Amino acid sequence: MSSEPLLTVEGVVKRFGGMRALDGVGFTLEPGEILGLVGPNGSGKTTLINVISGVYRPEAGSVHFRGRNVAGMPAHRLARLGINRTFQVPRPFKEMTVRDNVRVAAVFGGGDRLDPDAVLERTGLAALAAREAGTLNTSQQKQLDLARALATDPRLLLVDEIGAGLNPEELGAMADRLLKLQEEGIALLVVEHLLDFLNRITPRVIVLSAGRGIFEGSLSDAAQDPQVVEAFIGG
Amino acid sequence: MGLLEYALIGGVLYGLFFALVGVGLNLIFGVMRMINLAHGDLIMLGAFGAYWVFHLWGLSPLFGIPLEVVGFIVVGMPLYYLVVPRLLHTRDPEMLSFILFFGLSQVIEASAVLGFGNNQRSVPTSTLGRGAVNILGQSFPPAWVVAAGVSVAAILALYAYLYHSRFGYATRAVMASREEALTAGINVHRISAVAFVAGFCLAGLAGVFAPYMLGAIDPNMGVDLTTVSFAIVVIGSLGDPLGTVIGGLVYGIAIMLMQTYLPSWSNLLPYFLLIVIVLIKPSGLLGRTVRHA
Amino acid sequence: MRRPGVLQGGAVLALLALGFGLVPLFYGNQSLLFSMMAYVALAQGLNVAYGFTGYLPFGYVGFFGAGAYGTALAITFLHWPAVPAVLGGGVLALIFGVVLAPLLRLSGAYFAIANLAASQVLYYVVANPNLTSVTQGPYGIKLTSVFAPNLSYAVLWVILLLATGAAVYLRTSRLGLALRAINQDPVSAEMAGVNLVRGRMVAWLLSALVAGLVGGVYGWHVSVFYPQSVFTLRISIFAIVFVLFGGAGTVIGPVVGAVLLYGLYDVIGISTPEYFQLIYGALIVGLVLFLPEGLASLARRRGWDVL
Numbered sequence: 141m142s143s144e145p146l147l148t149v150e151g152v153v154k155r156f157g158g159m160r161a162l163d164g165v166g167f168t169l170e171p172g173e174i175l176g177l178v179g180p181n182g183s184g185k186t187t188l189i190n191v192i193s194g195v196y197r198p199e200a201g202s203v204h205f206r207g208r209n210v211a212g213m214p215a216h217r218l219a220r221l222g223i224n225r226t227f228q229v230p231r232p233f234k235e236m237t238v239r240d241n242v243r244v245a246a247v248f249g250g251g252d253r254l255d256p257d258a259v260l261e262r263t264g265l266a267a268l269a270a271r272e273a274g275t276l277n278t279s280q281q282k283q284l285d286l287a288r289a290l291a292t293d294p295r296l297l298l299v300d301e302i303g304a305g306l307n308p309e310e311l312g313a314m315a316d317r318l319l320k321l322q323e324e325g326i327a328l329l330v331v332e333h334l335l336d337f338l339n340r341i342t343p344r345v346i347v348l349s350a351g352r353g354i355f356e357g358s359l360s361d362a363a364q365d366p367q368v369v370e371a372f373i374g375g
Numbered sequence: 376m377g378l379l380e381y382a383l384i385g386g387v388l389y390g391l392f393f394a395l396v397g398v399g400l401n402l403i404f405g406v407m408r409m410i411n412l413a414h415g416d417l418i419m420l421g422a423f424g425a426y427w428v429f430h431l432w433g434l435s436p437l438f439g440i441p442l443e444v445v446g447f448i449v450v451g452m453p454l455y456y457l458v459v460p461r462l463l464h465t466r467d468p469e470m471l472s473f474i475l476f477f478g479l480s481q482v483i484e485a486s487a488v489l490g491f492g493n494n495q496r497s498v499p500t501s502t503l504g505r506g507a508v509n510i511l512g513q514s515f516p517p518a519w520v521v522a523a524g525v526s527v528a529a530i531l532a533l534y535a536y537l538y539h540s541r542f543g544y545a546t547r548a549v550m551a552s553r554e555e556a557l558t559a560g561i562n563v564h565r566i567s568a569v570a571f572v573a574g575f576c577l578a579g580l581a582g583v584f585a586p587y588m589l590g591a592i593d594p595n596m597g598v599d600l601t602t603v604s605f606a607i608v609v610i611g612s613l614g615d616p617l618g619t620v621i622g623g624l625v626y627g628i629a630i631m632l633m634q635t636y637l638p639s640w641s642n643l644l645p646y647f648l649l650i651v652i653v654l655i656k657p658s659g660l661l662g663r664t665v666r667h668a
Numbered sequence: 669m670r671r672p673g674v675l676q677g678g679a680v681l682a683l684l685a686l687g688f689g690l691v692p693l694f695y696g697n698q699s700l701l702f703s704m705m706a707y708v709a710l711a712q713g714l715n716v717a718y719g720f721t722g723y724l725p726f727g728y729v730g731f732f733g734a735g736a737y738g739t740a741l742a743i744t745f746l747h748w749p750a751v752p753a754v755l756g757g758g759v760l761a762l763i764f765g766v767v768l769a770p771l772l773r774l775s776g777a778y779f780a781i782a783n784l785a786a787s788q789v790l791y792y793v794v795a796n797p798n799l800t801s802v803t804q805g806p807y808g809i810k811l812t813s814v815f816a817p818n819l820s821y822a823v824l825w826v827i828l829l830l831a832t833g834a835a836v837y838l839r840t841s842r843l844g845l846a847l848r849a850i851n852q853d854p855v856s857a858e859m860a861g862v863n864l865v866r867g868r869m870v871a872w873l874l875s876a877l878v879a880g881l882v883g884g885v886y887g888w889h890v891s892v893f894y895p896q897s898v899f900t901l902r903i904s905i906f907a908i909v910f911v912l913f914g915g916a917g918t919v920i921g922p923v924v925g926a927v928l929l930y931g932l933y934d935v936i937g938i939s940t941p942e943y944f945q946l947i948y949g950a951l952i953v954g955l956v957l958f959l960p961e962g963l964a965s966l967a968r969r970r971g972w973d974v975l
Contacts, residue, residue, distance in 0.1 A: 193859065194858075194859075195855070214858065214863075215855075215858040215859050216858045216859075216860075216861050216862055216863045216864070219858075219859055219860065219861035220861055224859060225859060227855075227856065231853045231855060231856040232853070232856075233848070233849050233852040233853055233856070233857070234852055234853075235848075235852060236848060236849070236852060240845065243845065244845055244846060244849045244857070244860045244861075244862065245860035245861060247842050247845070247846075247861075248842075248846060248860055248861035248862045248863075249859070249860050249861025249862075250861065285856075288856070288859075288860055289859070291860075292860065292861055
């Protein structure tokens with residue numbers, strides 16, 4: 141086990157027109173660690189996920205993954221290197237079967253290392269394998285997003301508000317699933333609004349506000365930090 | 376040097392006419408985000424309307440204008456309500472509406488050939504004035520000046536509508552964001568229907584002057600006109616109807632210059648311009664809406 | 669997994685091979701059969717682009733014309749025999765496809781019109797009197813030295829089978845899986861590891877190659893042609909209508925669409941093309957409103973798994 145962090149984000153800047161969505165964000169993530177990412181709406185959480193997963197290229201800063209700066213690399217390359225993500229609003233291949241959805245990811249992102257049916261088992265979707273993805277409900281589509289990401293055999297998984305829209309029972313199952321992933325050695329960066337859910341899976345969070353990291357530590361400490369309180373309440 | 380001046384001034388007149396040609400397409404796209412591939416064929420219908428008004432009843436082709444406005448309203452309104460709401464609920468409204476309007480253009484073309492025959496027709500320029508008009512030392516047929524004048528008037532009217540009327544204000548809101556306009560309580564369908572019909576009428580209006588500006592008309596002229604309109608609209612700014620003036624002027628002057636100095640290549644111009652603009656600056660010279668794959 | 673798909677694909681291939689191979693033995697109108705084969709192949713080629721990338725090439729005929737002229741130039745200036753010249757025509761179409769690849773950055777409607785403009789540019793360049801020494805300009809090409817109607821028919825037959833085979837491969841292979849994913853949701857396809865740019869390029873170039881080969885063998889078959897006939901918008905339109913009618917994204921759709929509609933055209937359209945135009949125009953409007961996925965979707969609705 142190397143002593144180097146899995147992911148090191150430093151000084152990332154992302155601009156849209158005149159607006160800085162990310163203004164010098166930095167943090168590290170160890171292999172197999174779960175890190176929470178919280179912040180008020182518009183603070184740049186999803187933008188950060190998009191930068192790390194290759195959807196956006198940052199104007200400045202670096203994203204070191206396993207020792208390599210991957211900032212600006214296209215998403216498909218990152219998928220093959222071991223970074224993947226889920227989407228805030230699930231994006232299944234609607235007219236393809238659940239199994240084919242996972243198969244694409246297993247073949248192309250995962251280099252054929254994982255068996256699509258095994259991944260479906262792991263994420264509880266085996267019974268839906270032959271269904272058209274567009275017919276699934278939201279909770280199932282979120283599971284499918286997760287299954288697709290897992291089929292690429294990632295070392296780092298970015299999870300974008302996967303709890304939204306889930307009932308308490310589904311939330312519990314999802315929390316267990318994410319913790320299991322950690323046991324399998326996958327590091328997770330979890331963007332969440334649901335702090336109870338987040339508390340169940342990780343002791344450490346980063347708080348983002350207006351594109352900058354303003355706090356790093358435990359959730360309970362974060363709740364006491366004046367800057368954090370201001371960011372959330374002050375809006 | 377007379378040649379150059381003629382080309383430049385004539386290009387402005389020609390370009391103003393082409394601004395009118397393009398503005399209907401741009402209006403429909405701006406409000407409904409749909410590309411009306413039947414646009415050129417509507418212009419063709421306008422042209423034939425003017426032709427028949429003159430040849431059947433001996434009246435000035437300008438009388439074709441009210442006839443066509445009424446005609447397009449009567450046909451356009453029901454067409455909108457029959458077709459567009461269904462389109463908006465499909466999997467890919469952009470491409471499917473594109474294909475549907477393409478089908479419509481084929482129906483219009485075929486009907487025109489069946490109804491009018493394949494021959495080219497023309498209207499004597501004397502119907503819009505005799506003699507010649509002198510502009511800065513160059514003479515042009517009065518028809519050109521009338522066409523340019525009507526184009527300017529139409530575009531000014533559109534400007535007045537968009538910026539000085541409540542309906543127009545609502546239209547601009549829909550153009551900016553359909554969803555936000557809906558939540559603001561604007562009757563988006565009615566605004567779109569009006570824009571749709573207005574786009575048809577503007578095409579018909581341009582068509583009335585087409586015989587004078589383009590020489591001869593025939594039922595198959597629609598496709599080229601649609602492509603040229605698209606080039607003009609994209610050069611100016613897709614989605615911003617007033618930007619069509621820029622596109623029209625660029626095209627008009629460019630084509631006049633080509634026809635003067637490199638005539639055998641002038642056919643290429645609109646297509647070449649379109650590709651260049653679409654690849655280099657798809658948001659147009661005025662740079663508003665940008666489209667990505 | 670796609671075992672039944674390969675079987676279906678084989679059936680389609682066999683049907684086409686036998687159909688167009690045996691019918692000429694007792695039906696004398698070779699010209700009709702040749703044109704129909706050409707349109708089945710063109711529809712299949714266009715389907716590779718539209719069905720797999722979602723891009724509708726309104727200027728598809730540009731590749732056809734490039735193939736025809738490429739073949740003509742290879743025969744006239746390089747003195748190649750006919751078959752290699754046809755391949756050369758295909759290569760020229762491929763080159764044109766590479767040149768136009770930047771258009772693939774655009775969204776659907778922009779792409780369609782820009783592609784149409786591109787084929788018109790190619791037409792006006794080829795037909796320009798200033799280039800008469802190279803392309804014969806507006807005066808047309810004469811390839812009478814290689815005129816061989818039966819041999820060229822056979823070569824088109826081969827091209828049709830290859831094009832159909834390629835379509836079957838795309839439907840049943842992993843590449844086809846990737847292309848379908850790109851079509852459904854490009855963002856998550858990329859995140860699933862699919863190289864968007866490369867996937868689109870492969871489908872696009874394959875589509876261009878098919879049209880180029882068909883154009884080349886057409887030029888050889890008729891051996892006398894003018895720029896207008898190999899760059900006419902009608903060829904693009906027919907291919908598009910046939911694909912939409914039969915069902916884009918399937919292998920059998922373009923075949924059914926082309927055979928049925930071109931057959932109809934031959935009966936009523938050649939003498940009065942306007943009637944055919946009216947019919948297919950109305951057909952397209954109806955299809956978009958009521959059956960956007962074409963005839964093949966009717967079969968799918970009944971639960972048949974159509975390739």
